[in-house]
Amino acid sequence: MKISARNVLAGKIVDIKKGATTSHVQIDVNGKIITSAITNEAVEELGLKVGGEASAVIKSSDVMVMVS
Amino acid sequence: MKISARNVLAGKIVDIKKGATTSHVQIDVNGKIITSAITNEAVEELGLKVGGEASAVIKSSDVMVMVS
């Protein structure tokens, strides 16, 4: 299975915070924490757990660039 | 200056590909390449150059999670 999204960043889940309908999942990718907001339903269906392996997937059109 | 986006990933620009209106900018973040699609105008205004420092900025609602 392959996806068109240019950014597939493998890591390990370090935190899951469930809300009423939306969960925040944090993935440690090479020491950088990536935060993802997904549905509670997805968290359950994918069986996400702290300590489990997971990738953050991001479409390139959703990535901005910032310079200081 | 602070932004609400939960993901601000500092790195170095390794590639810039200009299209007719859209450019693809690649940033090396801790050895992971992040691809961003932004306007040509932004590339010019920010003075982006290969080798320069830049951060990839991503809103958490734009991050999906994938498991194998």
Next chain:
Amino acid sequence: MKISARNVLAGKIVDIKKGATTSHVQIDVNGKIITSAITNEAVEELGLKVGGEASAVIKSSDVMVMVS
């Protein structure tokens, strides 16, 4: 492999229009045409071709609702 995106719509590619950096791919899903704008690079890497099977993947936070 499983993705958190709630919308994975299987269909058949009916058109690919390549631009300078961005391609438009049309997928026929149950008779409805879904248009996707992705990088040329993704089109090549996934080996997308008219007539091939493919799914449109959409995060639920990117879906709006309209009523008449």
Next chain:
Amino acid sequence: MKISARNVLAGKIVDIKKGATTSHVQIDVNGKIITSAITNEAVEELGLKVGGEASAVIKSSDVMVMVS
């Protein structure tokens, strides 16, 4: 009224799940269920109800492609 979004998929609402600020609305489009995450405010303002007609609206830059 016309919108630039390339994907306007007419269907019928089959489920509405209200959270604290975000609702998940499911629309049956030709037998495929599309899930949308929108504000509670929008659900009320549009008078969305299970059984009512509604379209899912998706910008083409928010559609990814996946192949197996």
Next chain:
Amino acid sequence: MKISARNVLAGKIVDIKKGATTSHVQIDVNGKIITSAITNEAVEELGLKVGGEASAVIKSSDVMVMVS
């Protein structure tokens, strides 16, 4: 016709820049210029022209907040 997007900003088109597949449309809303990147196809289908009236439509989950 009503859309769930919380931000519908009426204004006047002040610039259209066509690329290979993507156009950049600028709308003057109360003296603020809003830039939109949409498909060339949408520009044609909606008959967008400099000087014409148009609204910028933005889903609230696509709006970030920045403070200095």
Next chain:
Amino acid sequence: MKISARNVLAGKIVDIKKGATTSHVQIDVNGKIITSAITNEAVEELGLKVGGEASAVIKSSDVMVMVS
């Protein structure tokens, strides 16, 4: 600090509605109300308060165009 997002709209916060994980922040920009859905965490980290100055930041690929 500069960001590639083409739309940075300065204004004043007029409302903050906190949910379980997601907050809705309203910014008055030249008399137009812009609604943003961000994480509760961001609201706290940025110290957002009603009456405070803030900018709405929107990537041009997230802006649609509508005509009547």
